[in-house]
Amino acid sequence: TVEDSEVATDFDLNEYLLSKKDDIEAALKASVASTMPQTEKICESMDYSLMAGGKRIRPVLCIAACEMFGGTQEVAMPTAVALEMIHTMSLIHDDLPSMDNDDLRRGKPTNHIIYGEDVAILAGDALLSTSFQHVAQETPKTVSPERILDVIIRLGKSVGPVGLAGGQVMDLECEGKEGVTLEDLTWIHTHKTATLLQVAVASGAILGGATPEEVEACEMFALNIGLAFQVADDILDVTASTEDLGKTAAKDLDADKTTYPKLLGLEESKVEARRLIDEAKASLEPFGEKAAPLLAIADYIIERSN
Numbered sequence: 001t002v003e004d005s006e007v008a009t010d011f012d013l014n015e016y017l018l019s020k021k022d023d024i025e026a027a028l029k030a031s032v033a034s035t036m037p038q039t040e041k042i043c044e045s046m047d048y049s050l051m052a053g054g055k056r057i058r059p060v061l062c063i064a065a066c067e068m069f070g071g072t073q074e075v076a077m078p079t080a081v082a083l084e085m086i087h088t089m090s091l092i093h094d095d096l097p098s099m100d101n102d103d104l105r106r107g108k109p110t111n112h113i114i115y116g117e118d119v120a121i122l123a124g125d126a127l128l129s130t131s132f133q134h135v136a137q138e139t140p141k142t143v144s145p146e147r148i149l150d151v152i153i154r155l156g157k158s159v160g161p162v163g164l165a166g167g168q169v170m171d172l173e174c175e176g177k178e179g180v181t182l183e184d185l186t187w188i189h190t191h192k193t194a195t196l197l198q199v200a201v202a203s204g205a206i207l208g209g210a211t212p213e214e215v216e217a218c219e220m221f222a223l224n225i226g227l228a229f230q231v232a233d234d235i236l237d238v239t240a241s242t243e244d245l246g247k248t249a250a251k252d253l254d255a256d257k258t259t260y261p262k263l264l265g266l267e268e269s270k271v272e273a274r275r276l277i278d279e280a281k282a283s284l285e286p287f288g289e290k291a292a293p294l295l296a297i298a299d300y301i302i303e304r305s306n
């Protein structure tokens with residue numbers, strides 16, 4: 001809760017998120033503008049999912065981390081945009097018929113429903129490759145090439161075998177399987193979800209001029225909020241379906257997916273989410289009140305309702 005932290009008490013997260021969101025949305029929109037008639041279709045498909053109303057948590061984390069070390073929003077924005085492009089690519093591909101086969105995302109038809117499976121795959125590929133181009137090309141030259149390279153390496157790693165793609169494959173392997181352990185579940189969520197949040201905070205810190213030790217503290221923070229995010233998500237799934245359908249029909253109980261409430265129980269999962277958030281916040285203690293935005297985002301992650 002907000003009372004847990006003196007710093008968070010004076011900090012208005014809603015105002016902060018609103019002030020960042022317009023700039024982020026404008027930069028996202030511009031990043032996928034078509035430059036010639038031949039690219040209209042692919043750019044429209046990229047734009048459709050990129051602008052479909054996400055919470056923009058990854059860009060905000062990147063900018064907030066950069067500002068915590070005295071960097072500016074301008075310095076972090078190309079990387080913030082790249083992170084949302086990568087996130088959007090992963091959602092487009094996750095929704096495909098060969099993966100989760102979802103028709104709806106954020107209350108709107110999924111990319112392949114509108115543009116077809118062929119174009120949706122290509123829009124994901126184009127978002128992924130454009131993300132790297134964007135960081136390399138648009139990051140202000142006031143940032144040293146070494147720091148930009150560090151960000152690009154981390155972004156690349158976060159999508160590969162020890163990132164989104166590896167986490168997704170392990171998730172597919174565990175689907176419907178008996179005996180999935182807490183360790184398996186944590187591996188999946190670390191790689192599918194926490195890794196991109198870690199790169200968001202770490203790259204913001206790097207661009208803002210942080211030392212390697214400071215970057216590491218930021219990564220610990222993000223790993224723990226990433227895991228808390230998933231625990232909270234699993235809790236929301238149970239409580240939402242319990243409210244909607246009545247206690248006996250809680251969707252989580254019979255789905256073929258292993259979740260934290262299934263392994264730990266609902267009450268213990270809530271305790272675990274809180275513990276992860278407290279641990280995350282402890283990593284930022286050295287940064288004093290400059291950490292207020294990140295601390296408030298950490299609380300928001302487990303208090304959110306969507």
Ligand code: GRG
Nearest residue numbers: 054055056057090091093094164165168192193
């Ligand atoms: C094709 C190389 C390659 C990778 C893609 C499909 C896939 C591999 C990975 C799946 C990644 C995935 C769907 C992870 C879940 C991430 C997650 C927590 C999504 C929800 O994030 P929010 O709440 O979403 O930030 P909004 O809608 O707010 O943007």
